[in-house]
Amino acid sequence: xxxxxxxxxxxILLGSFGIHKFYLGEVFLGVLYLLFxxxxxxxxxxxxxxxxxxxxxxxxxxxxxNIPTVQNKVSQYLANNSSENAALKQNNQKLNYLEQTIQKLxxxxxxxxxxxxxxxxxxxxxxxxxxxxxxxxxxxxTQISVxxxxxxxxxxxxxxxxxxxxxxxxxxxxxxxxxxxxxxxERGMVLLTPIPKKERxxxxxxxxxxxxxxxxxxxxxxxxxxxxxxxxNFLSPHYKDLESLYSGTKxxxxxxxxxxxxxxxxxxxxxxxxxxxxxxxSGLYFGQNAEFEMLVEAFNEKNQxxxxxxxxxxxxxxxxxxxxxxDEIIQFDQVETHRDAEFMIVKFDKQCFxxxxxxxxxxGQLTWLDMxxxxxxxxxxxxxxxxxxxxxxKGEKDGIWTLIKPGNCRLTEST
Numbered sequence: 001x002x003x004x005x006x007x008x009x010x011x012i013l014l015g016s017f018g019i020h021k022f023y024l025g026e027v028f029l030g031v032l033y034l035l036f037x038x039x040x041x042x043x044x045x046x047x048x049x050x051x052x053x054x055x056x057x058x059x060x061x062x063x064x065x066n067i068p069t070v071q072n073k074v075s076q077y078l079a080n081n082s083s084e085n086a087a088l089k090q091n092n093q094k095l096n097y098l099e100q101t102i103q104k105l106x107x108x109x110x111x112x113x114x115x116x117x118x119x120x121x122x123x124x125x126x127x128x129x130x131x132x133x134x135x136x137x138x139x140x141x142t143q144i145s146v147x148x149x150x151x152x153x154x155x156x157x158x159x160x161x162x163x164x165x166x167x168x169x170x171x172x173x174x175x176x177x178x179x180x181x182x183x184x185x186e187r188g189m190v191l192l193t194p195i196p197k198k199e200r201x202x203x204x205x206x207x208x209x210x211x212x213x214x215x216x217x218x219x220x221x222x223x224x225x226x227x228x229x230x231x232x233n234f235l236s237p238h239y240k241d242l243e244s245l246y247s248g249t250k251x252x253x254x255x256x257x258x259x260x261x262x263x264x265x266x267x268x269x270x271x272x273x274x275x276x277x278x279x280x281x282s283g284l285y286f287g288q289n290a291e292f293e294m295l296v297e298a299f300n301e302k303n304q305x306x307x308x309x310x311x312x313x314x315x316x317x318x319x320x321x322x323x324x325x326x327d328e329i330i331q332f333d334q335v336e337t338h339r340d341a342e343f344m345i346v347k348f349d350k351q352c353f354x355x356x357x358x359x360x361x362x363x364g365q366l367t368w369l370d371m372x373x374x375x376x377x378x379x380x381x382x383x384x385x386x387x388x389x390x391x392x393x394k395g396e397k398d399g400i401w402t403l404i405k406p407g408n409c410r411l412t413e414s415t
Contacts, residue, residue, distance in 0.1 A: 004053055004061040011050035018042060020049065024065050117188070168224035172266045176231040184222055184235075191217035192230065192269070192277055194251075206276035207250065208269065219251070221269055221277070229266040230283070250279055255294045256287030264290070291348035292390070299355050299387040312341030312357055313401060315375075330375060334399035342368035343375075345393060345401060353390040354407070374406055382413035 002024065010020035018033025033042040053061060175183035192208040193216060200206070211217050214235050221230040230251070233239060251267050267283035284294075298306035313332040335341050338359040345354050356368055356376070366385075369378060375391055391407035 002065070004056065004058050007061070008050040008053035011046045011053060014046070018046075020046065168227060169229060169265055171224060172222065172229045172231060173263055176234065176263055176266070179234055181235060184220055187222040187224070190221045190228075191233065192219045192221055193217050195276075204272075204276070205278050206272050207279045208277040210275040210277065219267075228269050228271065228277075230269045231263065231266045250282060252283040252285050254285045254287065254290075255297075256290030256292075258288040261285045261287045291351060291353070295346065295348070295353055295355065295390055296387050299358070299390070302358055304359065307344060307346065307359065310344040310346045310357075310359075312336075312338045312344050312360070313354070314341050314343070316400065330403040331396070332393065332401040332403075334401070352393050352395060352401070354393045354401070354403070355387060355390050356385060356409075358385075375403060376407045376409050378409045378411050380411040382411045384412045384414050386410045386412060 007020050007023055010023055014020065017037055018030035021027070021030035021033060033046070036042055056064065174180075191211050191214060193211050195206060195209045208219065208230075214233065215237055217233045217236060219230045220233050220235065221228050223229075252263075254261065262285065263283065264286040265284040267279060268281040269277045270280050272278050297303075311334055313334050316331040316333045319328070319331050332343060332345075332354070334345075338344070338357055339361060341357045341360055342362075343354050344357040344359065345352055347353075354375075357363060364383065366383070369376070378385075386409060388408040388410055391403060392405040393401045394404055396402055
């Protein structure tokens with residue numbers, strides 16, 4: 001801090017060197033004093049200035065040399081500090097605004113991504129629906145054409161090829177067999193695993209629970225149209241070790257035998273709450289002779305849904321006109337309704353099987369047994385028919401079928 005007394009003392013004692021000028025901040029004059037100190041003129045001027053400084057009051061001295069008071073310095077410091085605080089506060093407000101804006105943009109971006117995924121899922125679902133509807137329309141037109149002209153076809157429909165639902169199921173199976181990861185991810189796949197017995201609630205119908213990690217999931221489910229289909233989790237690194245566990249359970253039924261089992265139909269599941277799922281319908285795994293086992297089971301259970309695509313046939317007139325024996329060719333004519341039929345034919349891939357037509361109102365009379373024992377060889381007695389082995393036929397032209405191998409059944413009394 002510059003003081004009047006100190007400036008006066010420096011001017012009198014060291015005025016020849018201009019020290020008092022440097023002290024007062026007048027650097028240029030201080031340099032001139034140094035240049036001419038050897039002339040004693042700076043010394044004389046310094047003494048006069050020292051006496052002059054002493055004659056001034058403290059306030060007059062400060063006003064002359066523009067020296068601020070302590071109070072002014074404090075006020076200026078506080079003012080400067082206040083300005084810095086205001087600027088800092090303003091900068092913090094700007095930073096907070098920018099951070100809030102960034103967070104808002106991130107939330108909007110996530111919302112857009114979510115809507116984009118939903119839109120993609122809707123588009124894919126609509127594409128699946130359109131494809132299924134087109135196939136169903138094609139089948140309807142074919143059926144109408146057949147019914148109007150009634151030209152019996154030699155190739156009945158495969159039992160899996162008669163609805164949009166089956167189209168959707170086949171689509172999922174195809175993607176599974178091709179290990180098409182993109183198909184499942186685009187449709188928003190959900191990862192599921194069986195609920196451990198110790199964690200199951202007594203009043204809950206849930207069989208599966210949702211998980212997030214692929215290695216922990218046993219199954220993958222996707223939504224096609226309004227249905228959820230589940231397949232084994234082929235994305236899991238443990239898939240090869242777990243593959244044998246998928247079959248023969250509530251989730252998947254197995255028909256046939258052999259080491260090579262192929263998925264024929266996915267399981268159907270239903271979501272019960274946010275994380276729990278229920279098995280609605282078991283999927284199918286096929287091995288060797290799977291069609292044979294499935295057909296026998298469906299017949300013995302009198303599963304009408306299974307046979308809704310079967311074609312009714314009756315023994316041809318040419319066969320009836322001759323005595324049926326091992327050396328004669330046994331043929332069948334396709335008819336319009338089950339009322340006129342004794343048998344019906346179903347097709348699995350390239351094989352065609354013939355079974356008694358339990359959809360016929362005359363089935364219980366067992367008239368078909370009297371028409372030819374070489375078509376079905378039966379053991380036992382009674383009115384209840386248990387199919388052991390279906391007969392095999394091949395298609396000829398104009399709705400005519402020829403017996404290749406006879407079938408077997410067992411008759412039992414009703415209980």
